[in-house]
Amino acid sequence: MSITEKRHTDPERAQSRRRQVLDAAATCFSRSGFHGASMAEISKAAGMSAGHIYNYFDGKDAIIAAFVEEEVERVALLLRDLEQKDDPLQAIVDESDNSVDEHMAPEFWKLKLEIFAEASRNPKVAAVLVDADRRMRTQFRAIVKAGRERHGLDADDVTIDGRLEATVALFQGLALRALHYPELDKAALKRAYRVGLSALLLS
Structure with missing residues (x-):
């Protein structure tokens, strides 16, 4: 055999x-x-x-693709758990302190930034990331849309897409802040983060 x-x-x-x-x-x-x-x-x-x-x-590109797929699976589990909350959008705000800590931990972002850098010059890796983002964004978009409708807030496509992209950008930007400004006041950041998420998701 x-x-x-x-x-x-x-x-x-x-x-x-x-x-x-x-x-x-x-x-x-x-x-x-x-x-x-x-x-x-x-x-x-x-x-x-x-x-x-x-x-x-097959090679290092395939290894990166496996890392990306693991991230898709991790986020999918988090989003499925979020969907079970009584108020998913409020839960995002309430749990934002933990999100900040997680996204700013070096063990969380070091490998991600290396993959992002490779995607900037490697079309195959970029395509893997684009596909992964599409799948995660589709799942998250449904949660945001349903949550805003439940709160009686604007939930048209333009509003949802804009709020969604700004929210994702807030999360993705944390890694760069941790890298560029490691001594930042994390407590102040968390307070401001809650304000920003509340404004994007619940207003």
Whole structure:
């Protein structure tokens, strides 16, 4: 039986091996950058041969695609949980302190910024990010629209799209603030963040 055949007949082992590679790649990309980290470096960190890694990923672009898909799945779970709240939009505001802490933690944004940088020069990676954003945005848009309708607020397409994009930009911008201004007053930021989210979602 070939390695490929074994991989298909033992999905748990394959998933464990994929996780091993992704964890190693995350460490290498964060330390050396996407181009600085070679497949040889990743294989060493993963404790397996480079040839073995290629049984699971065609190359570094495929590894990035796997990271992006994991993020889509993570956000989808968060949004499904949000949908179960009595008032999803108010819940976003109420939980914003935790969102700020999460998005500004280096372990959260270091790899993301490396992927964003690669997307700026690699059309394949950019296409993966665009597709992922479309799927996450579609799910989030439905929550925002339903929430605003429930509150009796404007919920036409122009209003929803504008509020949605501004809200997403607030979240995505936190990583850059953490990078550019690490000593910022996070307590003051959280207070202002709640004001901004309330204005975008609940007014």
